[in-house]
Amino acid sequence: MEKKVFIADLIAKYRAKRGGLIPLLQEVQERIGYLPRWALEEVAQGLDLSLAKVVGVATFYSFFRLKPKGRNIIRICTGTACHVRGAEKVMAAVKEELEIGPGETTADGEFSVETVACIGACGLAPLMTINDEVYGRLTREEVVRILRELEAKEEVKV
Amino acid sequence: MELLTVTINGRRLQVPAGTNILQAAEAHGIHIPTLCYEEGLTATGACRLCVVEIKGARKLAAACTTPVAEGMEIYTESERVVAARREVLRLLLANHDLRCLTCERNGDCRLQDYCYRYKVEDTPYEGVLREYPIDSDNPFFIRDYSKCIRCGKCVLICAEVNGAHVYDFMERGIDTKVTSAYDDNLQETTCTACGMCVNVCPVGALVEKSTLWEGRAWEIEKVTTTCPYCGVGCQLKLKVKDGRIIGVAADKSGSNRGHLCAKGQFGWDFVHSPDRLTRPLVRKNGRLVETSWEEALALTAARFRAILHRYGGKAIAGLSSAKATNEENYLFQKFMRAVLKTNNVDHCARLCHSSTVAGLATAFGSGAMTGSLDDLLAAEVIFLIGANTTEAHPVTGYRIKQAVRRGTKLIVADPRRIELVKYADVWLRHRPGTDIALLNGLAHVILQENLWDKEFVATHSEGFDEWRRVVEKYPPERVAQICEVEADTIVRAARLFGRARRGCIVYAMGITQHRSGTQNVMAVANLAILTGNVGREGTGVFPLRGQNNVQGACDMGALPNYYPSYLPVEDADVRRRFREFWGTELPAEPGLTVTEMMTAAAAGKIKAMYILGENPVLSDPDAAHVEKALKNLEFLVVQDIFLTETARLADVVFPAASFAEKDGTFTNTERRIQRVRKAVLPPGEAKADWEIIVALAREMGYPWKYPRGPEEIMTEIARCTPLYGGINYSRLEEGGIQWPCPTPDHPGTPRLHAEGFSRGKGKFHPVEHIPAAEEPDRNYPLILTTGRNLYQFHTGTMSRRSRLHQLRPHELMMIHPQDAAARGIKDGDTVAVASRRGEVVTRVQVTDDVPPGTVFMTFHYPEVPTNVLTNPATDPVCKIPELKVTAVQVSKAP
Ligand code: SF4
Ligand code: SF4
Ligand code: SF4
Numbered sequence A: 001m002e003k004k005v006f007i008a009d010l011i012a013k014y015r016a017k018r019g020g021l022i023p024l025l026q027e028v029q030e031r032i033g034y035l036p037r038w039a040l041e042e043v044a045q046g047l048d049l050s051l052a053k054v055v056g057v058a059t060f061y062s063f064f065r066l067k068p069k070g071r072n073i074i075r076i077c078t079g080t081a082c083h084v085r086g087a088e089k090v091m092a093a094v095k096e097e098l099e100i101g102p103g104e105t106t107a108d109g110e111f112s113v114e115t116v117a118c119i120g121a122c123g124l125a126p127l128m129t130i131n132d133e134v135y136g137r138l139t140r141e142e143v144v145r146i147l148r149e150l151e152a153k154e155e156v157k158v
Numbered sequence B: 001m002e003l004l005t006v007t008i009n010g011r012r013l014q015v016p017a018g019t020n021i022l023q024a025a026e027a028h029g030i031h032i033p034t035l036c037y038e039e040g041l042t043a044t045g046a047c048r049l050c051v052v053e054i055k056g057a058r059k060l061a062a063a064c065t066t067p068v069a070e071g072m073e074i075y076t077e078s079e080r081v082v083a084a085r086r087e088v089l090r091l092l093l094a095n096h097d098l099r100c101l102t103c104e105r106n107g108d109c110r111l112q113d114y115c116y117r118y119k120v121e122d123t124p125y126e127g128v129l130r131e132y133p134i135d136s137d138n139p140f141f142i143r144d145y146s147k148c149i150r151c152g153k154c155v156l157i158c159a160e161v162n163g164a165h166v167y168d169f170m171e172r173g174i175d176t177k178v179t180s181a182y183d184d185n186l187q188e189t190t191c192t193a194c195g196m197c198v199n200v201c202p203v204g205a206l207v208e209k210s211t212l213w214e215g216r217a218w219e220i221e222k223v224t225t226t227c228p229y230c231g232v233g234c235q236l237k238l239k240v241k242d243g244r245i246i247g248v249a250a251d252k253s254g255s256n257r258g259h260l261c262a263k264g265q266f267g268w269d270f271v272h273s274p275d276r277l278t279r280p281l282v283r284k285n286g287r288l289v290e291t292s293w294e295e296a297l298a299l300t301a302a303r304f305r306a307i308l309h310r311y312g313g314k315a316i317a318g319l320s321s322a323k324a325t326n327e328e329n330y331l332f333q334k335f336m337r338a339v340l341k342t343n344n345v346d347h348c349a350r351l352c353h354s355s356t357v358a359g360l361a362t363a364f365g366s367g368a369m370t371g372s373l374d375d376l377l378a379a380e381v382i383f384l385i386g387a388n389t390t391e392a393h394p395v396t397g398y399r400i401k402q403a404v405r406r407g408t409k410l411i412v413a414d415p416r417r418i419e420l421v422k423y424a425d426v427w428l429r430h431r432p433g434t435d436i437a438l439l440n441g442l443a444h445v446i447l448q449e450n451l452w453d454k455e456f457v458a459t460h461s462e463g464f465d466e467w468r469r470v471v472e473k474y475p476p477e478r479v480a481q482i483c484e485v486e487a488d489t490i491v492r493a494a495r496l497f498g499r500a501r502r503g504c505i506v507y508a509m510g511i512t513q514h515r516s517g518t519q520n521v522m523a524v525a526n527l528a529i530l531t532g533n534v535g536r537e538g539t540g541v542f543p544l545r546g547q548n549n550v551q552g553a554c555d556m557g558a559l560p561n562y563y564p565s566y567l568p569v570e571d572a573d574v575r576r577r578f579r580e581f582w583g584t585e586l587p588a589e590p591g592l593t594v595t596e597m598m599t600a601a602a603a604g605k606i607k608a609m610y611i612l613g614e615n616p617v618l619s620d621p622d623a624a625h626v627e628k629a630l631k632n633l634e635f636l637v638v639q640d641i642f643l644t645e646t647a648r649l650a651d652v653v654f655p656a657a658s659f660a661e662k663d664g665t666f667t668n669t670e671r672r673i674q675r676v677r678k679a680v681l682p683p684g685e686a687k688a689d690w691e692i693i694v695a696l697a698r699e700m701g702y703p704w705k706y707p708r709g710p711e712e713i714m715t716e717i718a719r720c721t722p723l724y725g726g727i728n729y730s731r732l733e734e735g736g737i738q739w740p741c742p743t744p745d746h747p748g749t750p751r752l753h754a755e756g757f758s759r760g761k762g763k764f765h766p767v768e769h770i771p772a773a774e775e776p777d778r779n780y781p782l783i784l785t786t787g788r789n790l791y792q793f794h795t796g797t798m799s800r801r802s803r804l805h806q807l808r809p810h811e812l813m814m815i816h817p818q819d820a821a822a823r824g825i826k827d828g829d830t831v832a833v834a835s836r837r838g839e840v841v842t843r844v845q846v847t848d849d850v851p852p853g854t855v856f857m858t859f860h861y862p863e864v865p866t867n868v869l870t871n872p873a874t875d876p877v878c879k880i881p882e883l884k885v886t887a888v889q890v891s892k893a894p
């Protein structure tokens, strides 16, 4: 219930504004971390928009997330240097290991995969970051090893 | 209209200013290809297939979004244009699941057609083919988005015409997909199953399920006809393959412009129901058994003859049908009058709009809708009272929503929170049965604040002063008390309506089905005269007729006091003319109405009845009484397409043809006479109603002959029905015609009373608030009001034998949370509803869409026969029963 209250407040704030939907969704995402269905339903109702329209806007902009992020964020660089040195292979290895692609989260909520443009460490290409730690000069085997290690750690935590 | 001169492909052409290049070219037979453009929807210019070259412009322009300008020089098929179009097509092919071999749209697909036209065989692009799962979860159509070309037409028609807003563009770039939010199944969305998205889809992405694997486009015949459900009279095309209907396509020739609702689009499958009657039945040893036509006709004729001989025509009565064609209604009343010598002929319009016919005829001189449905789009304000348009007359509901979207103001007066309340500027939630007080109250404010049309009243009306004295007794404060609406809200509504230059008043059964029905209608008429809202564009009084052909059945004289064209039976001169025309003696005394017939039958005064396509056991008030009355008859003949609850009581049952199996005409609620065309053969030995009536007349010794069928019957109608004097089938080929149409060269009449009222002057009728016959009391504390839902129709005879049934399979009585809580009732519970006359058991829906103190039920479900509860108290003028107000008690079923 309480969560609905804060959305109602936001709706009241943005209702009269033209183009208020996007900043409104941004605020919602800041509060919850992503845009859950119930929140979009509230927003649609409050702004008198169709759910289809609101979801359409939310899925159009890359800065909105419709699913919660995983506990570990894997970012694969697809900048030019990484691209030519095999970012595709890194991506494939991640996909093979975690069974998810960019923009997705594993069912257990452990990992999310994203792509980023050049992070300015081209010397290490191809690379990925996991929770802001950089892993460079990756090969398929290397990726698998790193991920398995992390998975093992996570399991101990639980 | 200003004309501009443009040159298209070297031809100098005159085109109206304000049109776009596409329309201008099309008007001169130059076809520019389009994928995303649809007339009547926003032009988005998304697909770029319609690009043309304009001399002097650097870039190609989209024809659908570029208005013509004086002197423009346009090339629609230049080399540059063709190259651009080929590029568009190649890009589309790159992401298209090209399966023409088995695609249902093969041969009827825009993408395929244009690839052929521009010789695009393949694509050089390596696209990403998304194999989306095919959604086939709803009962009506599949969604195969691997074939979607993202034209967006489904998004637009669903939002801009239906107002359901189911779809939108999801994701971006190459991943863009047009679908419902979260890809939800349509049943979980606001979808109303109108199928319009399917009809506008240019490719095989949205496809009716009923046509899957049934045949190729070129094997399917399309027959244009009129929807058999409600009085909007939508035109549609039946898709026919091997003698069976397999689907419906849009037809743009009618005022529905190709728009349909779930009933018209998906409700046709009752035609092929295994429950159809295929042979005549007669009662032998108490049971109905199949027999031959010869025996059934001979027996019927013999019984009618004997009863006629013994008791005279007064002992016989007939119910004609608002579902049958004009030709059949005409023959039926002719049969009753000329052969059975009685004026006891009526039909179910008695139960819905007889008060309209009586009220508007005395006020204006004609009982029909004054304007055309299109006038709603031109109104500044629409006042809707007692009409749940979006469910009962969906396509007219679309028009009201479209008008509101374009800036028309809307006032809704309804005790229920109907869908259109969402679109309303003012909602008057008045207590059921207080319409006159409300209407007088609005008139009061309009008078008080000088918002009335003094000139119109002075030149076009009579009875003003007397009426004014009555209305003065209805200040907003008093009305507020009677209606339980805030006085302020009444004032606001009155100002909104009074200030507009063009206003329409739309009403339906919420006004007519009352003891005071005729006076309710008069109160509506008073308000229209006072504000001068009759006879001009964007104005008028709009009674919405329930059944597909209620208007026609009335026009044809299926009424106890009127011959065709509302010529009064009591007028000796008129009677003489019909006697000469039909060549036989005719009874002089007006006959009995439906409700009176039932009472007379129960009392043994009516001995025989002939009922055509009606189901009074479910549709009439106090159903138990009706059943008793019919059982009391010596002889009952029922003619129908199914063995209805009424047919089960008959001595003879004739199997009739459905709308798809015969030719004829229906007249819609805006007086438009439209063709019904035979698309398939009737099942077994079933025959069209007109054939059966003719056979029976011949059996009774009258040499009726119509070798050219309904067309010839219409010729006869035109000769004795001044309103239809100019109607013939060859004219109707070009589209419907609105009566009055007195002569073959008359174009028809979109607006009545345009040159002053038909009766000379509009008449103000002083009418006073009368409480409903049954006010709630301690034992029966709630008001029951009845109506329809979107997916079912009338007594469900047709709609429940169609796949529509799946959408709302059972009755759900609506009750307010307060009333529910007081009785310990929860959503989904089963309850007993009792009135002074009977009791039914139903499931409930707890909702504040109904006000406290009021419950709502439909009458579509035979297992919940709502009309055993309702009150047969009738309006003294037109005898319409008070179906809208019944005092009931509700308790949780044990
Ligand atoms: S069937 Fe009608 S309401 Fe449903 S999605 Fe299609 S257009 Fe919208
Ligand atoms: S489903 Fe059909 S109508 Fe809708 S966007 Fe795709 S191609 Fe166009
Ligand atoms: S609005 Fe009425 S006439 Fe039109 S399709 Fe629906 S039921 Fe048929």
Ligand code: FES
Pocket: A077, A078, A079, A080, A081, A082, A083, A117, A118, A119, A120, A121, A122, A125, A126, A127
């Ligand atoms: S391209 Fe990957 S870090 Fe620069």
Ligand code: FES
Pocket: B033, B034, B035, B036, B037, B044, B045, B046, B047, B048, B049, B050, B051, B062, B063, B064, B065
């Ligand atoms: S038809 Fe004009 S841009 Fe699509």
